[in-house]
Amino acid sequence: MTALALAAAELKRVTRDRTFLFFIIVLPILVILLVGLTTAGSTSIRVAVVPGPSTPMARQLVDDLQAGPGLTTRRYATRAKGVQALRRGEVEAVVVVPTTLDADLRSGRGTRIPVLVPGAIASSQAAVTAVTSVVARHGAAVQAAAFATAHSGRSFEQNLATTRSLQRETPALAVRTEVVNRKSNFLPLGYNYSAPTMLVLFVFINAVAGGAAMIQTRRYGIFSRALAAPIRARDLVLGETLCYFTLALGQALLIVAVGAAMFGVTWGNPWAAAALVGIWALVGTGAGMVSGTLFRTPEQASAIGPAVGIAFGMLGGCMWPLEIVPQSVRAIGHATPHAWAVDAWVDVLSRGAGLVDIAGYLAILAGYAVALFAIASLRLGRSLVTP
């Protein structure tokens, strides 16, 4: 009962701080929004198109590129503007439609369409192949029109119109894709990616930075005064723990609720998700308690805490999937609890895992929580009344 009263008092004090509310509510939501918006379009290949003169075949090629499967095109008036977008990583390749496209094709000379790439980076090859496939289809129509013109009395324009209509009427030789496995090793992109990873990241960061409040309480002498009253030290510790657990859990639940209501995030099996949220709140609380006992000043906790949280988040797969980094980095990343939590979310959200399926991850995370609480307990007795 005493612990509950202490927890309630501490909770009241902490939540009065508007900065704290900014970090616990506003910032995670903004980051989820931003990361969600940024990753949502990353499944398509972004290509800049410099359309050149508005001649019929050039226009048609630009339209074909725009409708190309898996391509998102952006038009740029000049080659320099397209290259600038490439330099800034806004597109993966620049297609420059030659100014002499129509003249070259009509004359039967053929043409080469430059695709500008920044160098040997992964996505450029994909962009080049996707563009080549669209250009080949466009070229097939031009070739057919030229061939028909050579074997009939009709004009090139008439034959091109016929060829285009034939292309629409008769399906091309088909290429179909079959995905052989349904269970992904990645989180779905968009908000389904940003919400769970930011939950893991921010609950931990805020908990570690929240250690500052505990140090402040200690510095104000609140613990010393409380111990002068008929309150046991363990009630004080339990009260602090309850307070920070409530905050961590509250923030996690808020992200879950906002993710579902505002961003349409599906959180998978509710039992698995609930267990994961609960155990992660415990890990966060443990980390916060360690922070509160490890750092000497609130400034250290609120400054170094986020830096440590960001580094752990990067290592643990909150900023990018660990599947894309080298094996050694992935192994190092699994020294952080974040990696296990993100792995568990991948299983729940991308592989349809239930509570039993993620029991192993939950056990590992529980191990982290126990270890953190043990470290905090060892230090707490000593630091509780140390100014």
Next chain:
Amino acid sequence: MSAVVAIALKDLRQRLRDRSAIVLGFIAPIAVAALISVAFGSAGSFHADVAVVDLDRGPVATGFTSFVTGPDLADLLTVEPVTSEADARARVARGDLSAAFVIPKGYSEAVTAGSSRPITVLASVDSSIAEQVARSLAQSYTAQIDAVRLSVESAVRAGAPASSAGLLATQASTLRLPEQTITQPSGTRPLTGTSYYAPAMGIFFMFFAIGFGARSFFLERTAGTLDRLACAPIGPGTILAGKSLATFVYGVASLGTVAVVTSLAFDAQWGPTPVVLALILALALTMVALTALVITVARTERQADGFASMLTFGLVLLGGNFVFLGGAPPLVRNLALLTPNGWALRAFTDLAGGAAWTAAVTPLMAILAFALGTGGIAFALRGRVVNR
């Protein structure tokens, strides 16, 4: 002048004694850049391991196998042998293969007869780029075959006798598609994760100093240090200049160290030294102005800490320090230009991509304008500090 330097040196000594200032200003950004460098350092050109399951054994299928095993695609693909379609499926599912092509039985015959049977690209749910590449390659190949069919049909529609279709097909099959793509270097350097995140994290952690500077002002006021300084024969302007100089020097030292270390140790591309230095100085000036603004707006140390934290996180979030905004919608990218760090990152990105130094001129002007604007507001509100 000596008083200004003395106050600045005192502030710097105090700040460097605090381990958190060292961690945030120097260790954390370099550590984060190192992490990014290690995580993405080995990212090279795209290469896919694929397989062709030829159930047809006809000439068109053989042509496709020759196409994907040809020298033009050698840098892009390695074609692995598979024993059967089931083997290919299993290996794609396991991730041993990026994709596999299955050419169905009777494909060549169907193509010759003018009907269509699909080539199937087997892909994994986790290899969307490989799937797109494989699909595009198959479509490029079929487009060439399709061109023959289209040519014959178009000629017949245009009036060529239908009875000559066989002859027309033979003629059309000797043609080459009139449009080819040619890959050309754009003259830009690829933007690596380290080249983007080294300045991004450097600025992020440098902005933490806004909180340090603002908090130290309130701490000194509470402790009476400012009152004692006021008794000395120096004006409030000297005190302000000294404190600003300390913040400025800390900012330059922090971001400058990150630039030097990440350039030398992790091959981060920052750009030509004089331009980088100018950008760092402008950013440090912005930091001074923002610190002054926080001091004028806040009433207590806690408030100053809170405002500074919100300002720092708000700016870095909007400016793209936290998330690379290249793939973000244009609106989000434009919003980044409301922040000095967003402009700085635009300059650093352009310079890292090989742009001329002139690319940094507009960002530099924008950063200085921001510093001037926020500094001007702080100056206009100086009465709030004096009257407290």
